[in-house]
């Protein structure tokens with residue numbers, strides 16, 4: 001399906017979700033035993049939940065931030081870093097994930113549209129600061145000193161980051177690739193329709209068909225650690241032709 005096309009690809013937009021980190025040992029949201037089975041979304045991933053019970057929410061993200069020390073990038077993360085290094089055209093990696101495995105896998109330009117566990121947002125001065133420790137102890141904001149730090153994560157009902165930049169990239173890309181996401185949450189789940197309407201070819205790499213599979217020109221099923229390196233090898237070998 002993509003055979004002849006790959007030679008003309010110059011601009012790739014990649015969207016990743018929790019599935020790319022699953023084989024690294026980070027729970028996804030909607031698979032069996034996933035995060036949303038352990039905690040109600042409304043309680044831990046909404047501004048209302050944070051206002052209702054900040055200690056619960058801070059503990060939820062402190063646990064996930066601390067767990068990053070116990071996981072490592074997998075071959076899928078490393079393959080996308082190789083693509084960024086070796087592909088002669090442009091690659092924009094947009095992730096819905098708040099983990100740091102893309103960066104630890106070697107990707108330099110990662111756009112965290114839903115924020116990051118290793119960042120804190122001050123609700124008083126709105127500064128975002130790199131953050132590795134607990135927020136549950138209510139540490140002072142490094143800039144304004146107020147004890148007003150929250151996880152720098154986009155909750156339901158909040159505007160994701162860098163949307164203008166993402167839509168510009170979707171308008172001009174030749175190839176849109178969705179990896180390890182269920183296509184359950186917007187606006188990310190709408191990116192494939194945006195890319196397709198602008199003429200991009202759309203490829204899905206996932207363990208199982210996502211909610212938006214019918215919108216992709218091609219879906220390749222399998223674990224990310226197998227399917228993503230194979231696809232990157234294919235793209236790079238065609239780019240050399």
Ligand code: BV8
Nearest residue numbers: 017018019028029030096156157180181182185186207224
């Ligand atoms: C917004 C960060 C607009 C937090 C996340 C009513 C009220 C308010 C809003 C809404 C509403 N109705 C609809 C909405 C919009 C809402 C939404 O879409 N809701 C859904 C539930 C219908 N969206 C929002 O609220 C967004 N904001 O719309 O703002 C706005 C406009 C104006 C002004 C203000 C605001 C913000 C949504 C962001 C929420 N934050 N994450 C955190 O991490 O704790 S969402 C979270 O779930 C992820 O970030 C991701 O985006 C989303 C989906 O998760 P996935 O990554 O896809 O993971 P999932 O478990 O679902 O699937 C895993 C996939 O991997 C599966 O397909 C599986 O097969 C596959 N897989 C598993 N293993 C492997 C694998 N694949 C390959 N290999 C493997 N080994």
